[in-house]
Amino acid sequence: MKLVLATRNKGKIAEIKKLVSDLSQVELVSLDDFQNLPDIAETGKTFKENALIKAKEIASFTGHWALADDSGLVVDYLQGAPGVYSARFSGEQATDEQNNAKLLALLKDVPWEKRQAKFVCVIAICNPKGQCYTLEGECKGYIALEPKGTYGFGYDPVFFVPAYGKTMAELEPEIKNQISHRAMALKQLKPLLRQMLKRSEGQTYNIH
Numbered sequence: 001m002k003l004v005l006a007t008r009n010k011g012k013i014a015e016i017k018k019l020v021s022d023l024s025q026v027e028l029v030s031l032d033d034f035q036n037l038p039d040i041a042e043t044g045k046t047f048k049e050n051a052l053i054k055a056k057e058i059a060s061f062t063g064h065w066a067l068a069d070d071s072g073l074v075v076d077y078l079q080g081a082p083g084v085y086s087a088r089f090s091g092e093q094a095t096d097e098q099n100n101a102k103l104l105a106l107l108k109d110v111p112w113e114k115r116q117a118k119f120v121c122v123i124a125i126c127n128p129k130g131q132c133y134t135l136e137g138e139c140k141g142y143i144a145l146e147p148k149g150t151y152g153f154g155y156d157p158v159f160f161v162p163a164y165g166k167t168m169a170e171l172e173p174e175i176k177n178q179i180s181h182r183a184m185a186l187k188q189l190k191p192l193l194r195q196m197l198k199r200s201e202g203q204t205y206n207i208h
């Protein structure tokens with residue numbers, strides 16, 4: 001079964017590849033294997049809407065099953081921001097460093113007990129007919145006082161994981177892949193993928 005990984009984020013690609021590497025019947029294909037792909041606007045109000053937009057569009061364009069990941073950081077003190085705007089928090093072309101700097105500035109002098117946050121990941125997997133499944137994962141933590149660590153991507157250097165007493169960017173990729181929001185979502189996807197591999201074409205799926 002061919003499965004197109006509908007993301008341009010290199011950090012996500014590396015993690016997703018590792019997390020589904022034991023499913024030998026799934027042949028992961030990247031967006032670089034296709035030309036003239038449409039630009040997809042993430043216009044949804046929720047992670048789930050955006051994940052579905054990305055997976056549906058890529059499945060329909062390529063004619064293969066597609067897997068999209070919409071994820072981000074939800075900060076209690078900021079009433080859930082940056083949320084679905086995580087990638088664009090400090091502007092359309094924002095870098096991870098700029099986003100992290102903006103976040104730390106907004107939480108300057110905010111005491112530890114008010115710095116709770118969570119990473120959220122919604123994985124959508126769709127066929128070319130637009131029939132989809134979605135799975136969600138979360139990982140809870142705190143916004144650190146300063147960036148630390150060099151592993152991972154995005155907000156990892158400013159996301160403190162209490163169970164390890166370190167930021168996500170200080171944790172080896174193998175550890176992040178055991179506890180992350182993405183790992184939690186993909187864990188649920190696996191039995192589903194195995195079921196799908198057993199089924200024949202033309203089967204109906206839950207439609208979101």
Ligand SMILES: O=c1nc[nH]c2c1ncn2[C@H]1C[C@H](O)[C@@H](COP(=O)(O)OP(=O)(O)OP(=O)(O)O)O1
Pocket residue numbers: 006007008009012042069070071072073086087088099119152153154155156180182
């Ligand atoms: O494990 C993570 N560790 C740190 N930061 C993370 C993580 N997971 C998502 N994030 C942040 C990165 C980005 O600021 C936003 C995702 O935005 P999101 O639109 O889903 O991804 P994206 O635009 O980078 O790639 P694409 O849409 O092609 O999949 O949340």
Ligand SMILES: [Mg+2]
Pocket residue numbers: 042087
């Ligand atoms: Mg995006």
